[in-house]
Amino acid sequence: MSINITITLNGKKKTLAVAPTQSLLSALRNNAKAKEVKDGCSDGDCGACTVLMDGKAVNSCLVLAPAADGSEIVTVKGLGTAEAPSAVQESFVNSGAIQCGYCTAGMVISATAFLNENPDPTRTEIREGLSGNLCRCTGYQKIIDAVANAAKKNHSQGE
Amino acid sequence: MSEVKYFNPRSYSELTTLFSQLPKGFQTVAGTTDFIPAARRGVKYPVALLDISKVTELREIKEENNRISIGAAVTMAELVSNELIINQCPVLASGAKSVGSPLTRSRATIGGNIANASPSADTAPVLLTLNADVHLLATDGTTRQIPLAGFFLDYKKTARKENEIITGFSFPPPGPAAWTRFAKVGQRNGAAISVANMSMILKKDGDRCDDIAVAFGAVGPVPLRAASVETAARGTIFSDQFITACATAVQQDISPISDIRGSADYRRHVAANILARALTDAFAQGGVK
């Protein structure tokens, strides 16, 4: 039995035929071909699969695809483009926070959701805010720099 | 696998209307943060999934008749940021905040944490010290309300019947005069499962412990109230001997096992430590709090 679900993926409505036991991660990668969402562990441990679901950062591997019916999903591609990156995306590039890049899509989504709720964070808060996203390459310092810099930039442009 | 039916009611009336269609052997799910990893480890899929995570009425936190009630589908993230919980019951916000990472907390529900009945479930000791009741709804429409203290029967076994759904929890708020603490020791900071956790709600009068509720998790087959500690502490004047007596008493209350996260001896040590530190802090901080 497959179930038709309708999601808004990066602003576009999509109807996907999913299995009741399929994960949202699998539905995004295999049905919607959103390969920018990465599969690191499929088990909730690494954060590579992080997407925004109705504005909240979630592990898409721990969401059942049918549970996403009616939801608004944003992947890293929905935040900005190469020509017009979001502040967080730009900051990751400028701060040297990307090495192999496997964690980056999820990390940038988590950082975006985190900054929406904590516009003026301490480094400790940033560390806690990104604690669901693992990175094997960078040692985290530059990622924390990137988030801190994006927060500063938001402030200097702020109201 | 592909035969699995999936239901996701959006309201309480949609939920109860579904009952006549639910096949025997259905399983209730919410955030699926425990369910999906378990399924990946080979736990068999049920014939049908009843996803209650979008049932509006089960997502509410409210205060009525001097009791706080929390719907089963309320997430950890919601508990952490809810004004009523922060003001009336900060110990629950603190317990919820310790669950996994922000990614886990945006999906993980309080109902799932308790239904799953892991000995290390972080909201369990908190709800035990709050004297919370569990509210259950059976698919024949009947409801019942039982103390959480009687809900955990044995390792991963609860008093919930197969056809029952947890709809929520309720408890009297501890009040502003209560001193509260949630403590957790994990293997590392962040998304770590507890080696031991503890919730304490203490009422004191100067140096005297007027009343106390203490509960521990991950130091026995089920989360438990530390009855010997409570008896030793209640009515006693704070002193070094008092701390020693409580740290000794806790050893009778707990029955930890050794596993990959820590040995039984280590857990006994950790339990005594987090208890002693909480009691010391409670009486060091002066004032009513």
Ligand SMILES: Cc1cc2nc3c(=O)[nH]c(=O)nc-3n(C[C@H](O)[C@H](O)[C@H](O)COP(=O)(O)OP(=O)(O)OC[C@H]3O[C@@H](n4cnc5c(N)ncnc54)[C@H](O)[C@@H]3O)c2cc1C
């Ligand atoms: C990376 C990671 C880190 C974690 N860290 C922690 C941690 O630090 N502390 C901690 O306590 N837990 C932790 N967990 C476990 C888990 O997130 C929590 O137990 C969570 O609260 C479970 O809620 P859920 O809504 O996701 O439950 P689900 O996975 O949907 O369900 C869990 C179980 O409960 C049953 N169930 C769910 N809701 C109901 C209901 N209303 N009525 C009847 N049965 C129901 C389901 O059938 C299932 O057996 C972690 C999990 C992950 C993946």
Ligand code: FES
């Ligand atoms: S792939 Fe989802 S957390 Fe690792």
Ligand code: FES
């Ligand atoms: S850059 Fe390689 S995992 Fe983070």
